[in-house]
Amino acid sequence: MTDDFDYQLETLAIRAGQERSQFGEHAEALYLTSSFVADNAAQAAARFTGAEPGFIYSRFTNPTVTLFQDRLAALEGAEAAVATASGMSAILALCMGHLKAGDHILASSGMFGATIQLFSNWLAKFGVTSSFVPPTDPAAWDAAVRPETRLFFLETPSNPLTEIADIAAISAVAHRHGAIMVVDNCFCSPALQRPIALGADLVIHSATKYLDGQGRVLGGAVVGSKALIEPIYQFLRTAGPTLSAFNAWVLVKGLETLGLRMRAHCENALALAQWLETQPAIERVYYPGLPSHPQHELAKRQQSGGGGIVSFEVKGGQEAAWRLVDSVQLLSRTANLGDVKTTITHPYTTTHGRISPEVKAAAGITQGLIRISVGLEHIDDIKRDLARGW
Known part of the structure; x- marks a missing residue:
């Protein structure tokens, strides 16, 4: 160059x-x-x-x-x-x-x-x-x-x-x-x-x-x-x-494909977050691309997209969260993220499992929290797979 x-x-x-x-x-x-x-x-x-x-x-x-x-x-x-x-x-x-x-x-x-x-x-x-x-x-x-x-x-x-x-x-x-x-x-x-x-x-x-x-x-x-x-x-x-x-x-x-992939991740993640907000089993959705996100305006100023990570609270705590994680057949049950394959994990017992309950509570990580790294599969297939859990 x-x-x-x-x-x-x-x-x-x-x-x-x-x-x-x-x-x-x-x-x-x-x-x-x-x-x-x-x-x-x-x-x-x-x-x-x-x-x-x-x-x-x-x-x-x-x-x-x-x-x-x-x-x-x-x-x-x-x-x-x-x-x-x-x-x-x-x-x-x-x-x-x-x-x-x-x-x-x-x-x-x-x-x-x-x-x-x-x-x-x-x-x-x-x-x-x-x-x-x-x-x-x-x-x-x-x-x-x-x-x-x-x-x-x-x-x-x-x-x-x-x-x-x-x-x-x-x-x-x-x-x-x-x-x-x-x-x-x-x-x-x-x-x-x-x-x-x-x-x-x-x-x-x-x-x-x-x-x-x-x-x-x-x-x-x-x-x-x-x-x-x-x-x-x-x-x-x-x-x-x-x-x-x-x-x-x-x-x-x-x-080489980072720009293309990130645009596609953002598109799928926003669609999934919007859908999750309509589901009766969901207490709250966390995604910067949603107007409901507390820092939505800041995210629009310093990011060119909302990203590929969507987290949400399910009603019913850990029992309901684990039931959802166990129900999926398409999504990968793994704590890794950033993949073309959509992944799902329960942060309270995986990525943040070694942290004390007090620190988790201070960070807002509850037993009903699920984190999705939204991949590049068709968005309708991702939705259908998650819907098995409620």
């Missing part, structure tokens, strides 16, 4: 970052090798010190992984990216690169259960403390800042209630206090939301989800400025929670 144009997302998702080898391949190459050969000792030494660019060892330098990183950075409008073995390893690498004992994380109360576990249990063992505040109240973030607060961590939309946080407003609070603003963009992907343009410093991805889009591989990434990515890369180079070349190649191919 040349730099003559300001390319659109769909073009970047297909073309950005590719450098053809001497063979002139049309599709992106897959480099399955553990290490790379230097021409001489001086070149090897220069590459290890960083004085000369080049590939060394696939734990931290691989052409296929670099292609994925460069393409994702282009989609997010960022300078750089570092790829990891999973979304959770991306969050861990971020924390290891930027935090030390005595630092404090301020995070949204509505988040993926494993992220809450990482902050509350594992990082706490090494002297990093965490506090959780409502994602929808910027004033609460301002009030909860401590002198040692180093990192703001925000999911928007949140998992699983799709709460929408004002990225620009909370970023302003973070920067006023000298903290790094991090946004987990898993639910939207850069096809629907670009947090860096709204003031965020770093963006987290579980590439396992929409970036792949077909449930094939695990992967993660952190995206941002070169200066903020560098310490994360250095941790990755040393500790090795690395994205494999094969997984990177699969993710590159997933990015």
Whole structure:
């Protein structure tokens, strides 16, 4: 690609970052090798010190992984990216690169259960403390800042209630206090939301989800400025929670259809959410594309679509929720999301099952809550399958 144009997302998702080898391949190459050969000792030494660019060892330098990183950075409008073995390893690498004992994380109360576990249990063992505040109240973030607060961590939309946080407003609070603003963009992907343009410093991805889009591989990434990515890369180079070349190649191919898939996910999810609101067995539906969603207007301003996640409360608590989950024959009973196949899960006992009842209650996660990752099957078939449960 040349730099003559300001390319659109769909073009970047297909073309950005590719450098053809001497063979002139049309599709992106897959480099399955553990290490790379230097021409001489001086070149090897220069590459290890960083004085000369080049590939060394696939734990931290691989052409296929670099292609994925460069393409994702282009989609997010960022300078750089570092790829990891999973979304959770991306969050861990971020924390290891930027935090030390005595630092404090301020995070949204509505988040993926494993992220809450990482902050509350594992990082706490090494002297990093965490506090959780409502994602929808910027004033609460301002009030909860401590002198040692180093990192703001925000999911928007949140998992699983799709709460929408004002990225620009909370970023302003973070920067006023000298903290790094991090946004987990898993639910939207850069096809629907670009947090860096709204003031965020770093963006987290579980590439396992929409970036792949077909449930094939695990992967993660952190995206941002070169200066903020560098310490994360250095941790990755040393500790090795690395994205494999094969997984990177699969993710590159997933990015090619990201824009098309996200538009289709949004269309199906909105239709499903509207239908669910008419069902007598449903207590409440959570979807940013619905006018009934508390942050509907904010979602319209900072997202180009409502996303593919729909959550809803069924009447009758856990018994009714499990009955619904057990009744489906088309939908996949799995906690993964972002797939072309529609998935269904009961967050209270799966994604947030390890969290205490008190924390669940504070986050609004009830025993009657169901989360649907709406796939690309025909919407009428998705509706019919869910209707078996009531």
